[in-house]
Amino acid sequence: xxxxxxxxxxxxxxxxxxxxxxxxxxxxxxxxxxxxxxxxxxxxxxxxxxxxxxxxxxxxxxxxxxxxxxxxxxxxxxxxxxxxxxxxxxxxxxxxxxxxxxxxxxxxxxxxxxxxxxxxxxxxxxxxxxxxxxxxxxxxxxxxxxxxxxxxxxxxxxxxxxxxxxxxxxxxxxxxxxxxxxxxxxxxxxxxxxxxxxxxxxxxxxxxxxxxxxxxxxxxxxxxxxxxxxxxxxxxxxxxxxxxxxxxxxxxxxxxxxxxxxxxxxxxxxxxxxxxxxxxxxxxxxxxxxxxxxxxxxxxxxxxxxxxxxxxxxxxxxxxxxxxxxxxxxxxxxxxxxxxxxxxxxxxxxxxxxxxxxxxxxxxxxxxxxxxxxxxxxxxxxxxxxxxxxxxxxxxx
Amino acid sequence: xxxxxxxxxxxxxxxxxxxxxxxxxxxxxxxxxxxxxxxxxxxxxxxxxxxxxxxxxxxxxxxxxxxxxxxxxxxxxxxxxxxxxxxxxxxxxxxxxxxxxxxxxxxxxxxxxxxxxxxxxxxxxxxxxxxxxxxxxxxxxxxxxxxxxxxxxxxxxxxxxxxxxxxxxxxxxxxxxxxxxxxxxxxxxxxxxxxxxxxxxxxxxxxxxxxxxxxxxxxxxxxxxxxxxxxxxxxxxxxxxxxxxxxxxxxxxxxxxxxxxxxxxxxxxxxxxxxxxxxxxxxxxxxxxxxxxxxxxxxxxxxxxxxxxxxxxxxxxxxxxxxxxxxxxxxxxxxxxxxxxxxxxxxxxxxxxxxxxxxxxxxxxxxxxxxxxxxxxxxxxxxxxxxxxxxxxxxxx
DNA sequence: CTCAGTTTGTCCGAAGCTCGGAAAAAGCCC
DNA sequence: GGGCTTTTTCCGAGCTTCGGACAAACTGAG
Numbered sequence: 001x002x003x004x005x006x007x008x009x010x011x012x013x014x015x016x017x018x019x020x021x022x023x024x025x026x027x028x029x030x031x032x033x034x035x036x037x038x039x040x041x042x043x044x045x046x047x048x049x050x051x052x053x054x055x056x057x058x059x060x061x062x063x064x065x066x067x068x069x070x071x072x073x074x075x076x077x078x079x080x081x082x083x084x085x086x087x088x089x090x091x092x093x094x095x096x097x098x099x100x101x102x103x104x105x106x107x108x109x110x111x112x113x114x115x116x117x118x119x120x121x122x123x124x125x126x127x128x129x130x131x132x133x134x135x136x137x138x139x140x141x142x143x144x145x146x147x148x149x150x151x152x153x154x155x156x157x158x159x160x161x162x163x164x165x166x167x168x169x170x171x172x173x174x175x176x177x178x179x180x181x182x183x184x185x186x187x188x189x190x191x192x193x194x195x196x197x198x199x200x201x202x203x204x205x206x207x208x209x210x211x212x213x214x215x216x217x218x219x220x221x222x223x224x225x226x227x228x229x230x231x232x233x234x235x236x237x238x239x240x241x242x243x244x245x246x247x248x249x250x251x252x253x254x255x256x257x258x259x260x261x262x263x264x265x266x267x268x269x270x271x272x273x274x275x276x277x278x279x280x281x282x283x284x285x286x287x288x289x290x291x292x293x294x295x296x297x298x299x300x301x302x303x304x305x306x307x308x309x310x311x312x313x314x315x316x317x318x319x320x321x322x323x324x325x326x327x328x329x330x331x332x333x334x335x336x337x338x339x340x341x342x343x344x345x346x347x348x349x350x351x352x353x354x355x356x357x358x359x360x361x362x363x364x365x366x367x368x369x370x371x372x373x374x375x376x377x378x379x380x381x382x383x384x385x386x387x388x389x390x391x392x393x394x395x396x397x
Numbered sequence: 398x399x400x401x402x403x404x405x406x407x408x409x410x411x412x413x414x415x416x417x418x419x420x421x422x423x424x425x426x427x428x429x430x431x432x433x434x435x436x437x438x439x440x441x442x443x444x445x446x447x448x449x450x451x452x453x454x455x456x457x458x459x460x461x462x463x464x465x466x467x468x469x470x471x472x473x474x475x476x477x478x479x480x481x482x483x484x485x486x487x488x489x490x491x492x493x494x495x496x497x498x499x500x501x502x503x504x505x506x507x508x509x510x511x512x513x514x515x516x517x518x519x520x521x522x523x524x525x526x527x528x529x530x531x532x533x534x535x536x537x538x539x540x541x542x543x544x545x546x547x548x549x550x551x552x553x554x555x556x557x558x559x560x561x562x563x564x565x566x567x568x569x570x571x572x573x574x575x576x577x578x579x580x581x582x583x584x585x586x587x588x589x590x591x592x593x594x595x596x597x598x599x600x601x602x603x604x605x606x607x608x609x610x611x612x613x614x615x616x617x618x619x620x621x622x623x624x625x626x627x628x629x630x631x632x633x634x635x636x637x638x639x640x641x642x643x644x645x646x647x648x649x650x651x652x653x654x655x656x657x658x659x660x661x662x663x664x665x666x667x668x669x670x671x672x673x674x675x676x677x678x679x680x681x682x683x684x685x686x687x688x689x690x691x692x693x694x695x696x697x698x699x700x701x702x703x704x705x706x707x708x709x710x711x712x713x714x715x716x717x718x719x720x721x722x723x724x725x726x727x728x729x730x731x732x733x734x735x736x737x738x739x740x741x742x743x744x745x746x747x748x749x750x751x752x753x754x755x756x757x758x759x760x761x762x763x764x765x766x767x768x769x770x771x772x773x774x775x776x777x778x779x780x781x782x783x784x785x786x787x788x789x790x791x792x793x794x
Numbered sequence: 795c796t797c798a799g800t801t802t803g804t805c806c807g808a809a810g811c812t813c814g815g816a817a818a819a820a821g822c823c824c
Numbered sequence: 825g826g827g828c829t830t831t832t833t834c835c836g837a838g839c840t841t842c843g844g845a846c847a848a849a850c851t852g853a854g
Binding site for chain 1 (some may be wrong): 803806813
């Protein structure tokens, strides 16, 4: 299947990939524009495009784009796009308490979507059954042959060990470790399955589609039940030596604080996770609040909720300060269930960063909300597939 | 000069590079071994090797390697090596108070070396003169033509902005910013000059030659007058969005501590830099100690010095804990002038990391001393040249 | 309506690269 | 010296990319 790198075929595969990327990045594109973007010759691009058209990975746009015409006349370009029906991708997000499944086209536009509350932690195998069934249903529903689905991406809320040896770091996990999710889903779906940590994939999504477009160095902070982060550094998603990068929730911010499930004291998660937020509000309100309730109160302007959320933001800022000083990112993107709380949260983070970063770094770091909301993780899972698949794309020709 | 990527020439350049790397990695090598290492065909390797021989970048080993012969007889391979006299590299380290210059061969083995105390901060231009003069002297001294020197790498003790706009982050700097060091040295030497931050280059050196060989994810901590760090993440040196990554010295570890030159309070540098270390010891001893004196006392077993150094290590650990939690590195390498203090320093770091990291991450992170000592930065500068030059190597054919 | 002018896309031959097989080279062992 | 093995080179074949020439398609002026 895979040919030697350094061969002519590898070169052509590489160039095909660059053409596909150029089209993906700018949507409807003329061949000339691809030439300018890739630096390849007209001839080569023409050859590659007609090949991709034959494989139905691209389609030619039929209608005139605009009646305007180019400045000074000339033959109008024929535009090509990624063929929406040329293939599809499945994305799955296994949260602690819910399962989300999407099917997208090759441009990662969502074609169908389903979501279901589910106690994933307690019934992982059932959740996998549900996810697989739903994925197949959705694929059929949008009229896509399963043979044209590139693969499935899965976002899970545990660290994903890159090269897992016997020494499993179980402490932070909750029984998931005994199940090989990728294999299980592959057996149920018959598709290549790519696995990623949900915070890392949130970063991937905001990088590819959201607030981090065009930015090669940023930190995605996911505030939900737990607290995690995803790092895009130098134009690559960074997963750490053992796939444990991004565990922002276990940075110690209160050395004498509560004991965390990881065994330490005062981790960020014990201060800014869903549990402590809800607990702080429940003390003054009824006892049966959820994180979404706190966020809603916050959006309604409830002073107590705003204060609680801002304090959580400050704690996040304390954990982020050291990281930002050392990594020099251009951007911090805040996502997860708590993110819709908006301004108070961002203000808390910004306030602490302003005090704890050297001025030169602080001035360079923007702090913004994510643009993809609760879809971030599942879209990241989709992007994981499209980013890592082109090799396959180029084979079934 | 530079051809379009994706062209045939680019492919050949790339393959040449892989051959060179294979030879560099294993020393004397036969062509067949290169075939196995690169996956290229016999023919291609043969063609590339003879080309490189003609350019005198490689040489054929004349003598029999061992009289043993291969198992079962057969034609003995002709081994090729990087030609030590095929070219050279200049490395310069501009510290705050000293200048160091080396000349190495293409395999980065040091051929000549010079070092001189110098108040670089106050007399930068003179220091550049000295460095350039010394570099040319050393090149002549080892009998190398200046036209066969690939370039000069320079390690400077300020952040190096990757894509410097007008908005210069001067706060941490000391007047260096007005001088374009790369241009100035290029004018004096007539060579391509590559610039890097000294902590980043220390990391590069330990990664390429020292304690971080084979490790793709580690943090190099440089404890000297100031405190800095270099990051190797996912097999790349990471310099940050604006080249400011690694400023570990300005992570806040004592929020109410002394004011730092960066404008913040309680930065690591105000606790574990040379100044505070010397000050703490001078209080009980004479007033005119240097950092080297403190290190020497520590090595002699002086309890006070050991305590001071261990406390500095603990402060470093506090700064590192958050970073390690988020980055999940495999290794922390400690270098810089303070590093020879040895065990007390490492013990301080390890003790705090053990308390502040989640057990799963702590167990994965080793903390060790660097192997290159005071040569690390200047060797990193050399590596910077060889790593980024192959494009040039391949041109002057 | 016709005719330059302009931009886009395709076709063709040329040059370059890598690959696999065949042949030559170089030693070991009987 | 004759097998035997391993390394290295030579040669033709098959791809791939590139530049120039040519066809296509549309605008705008006369």
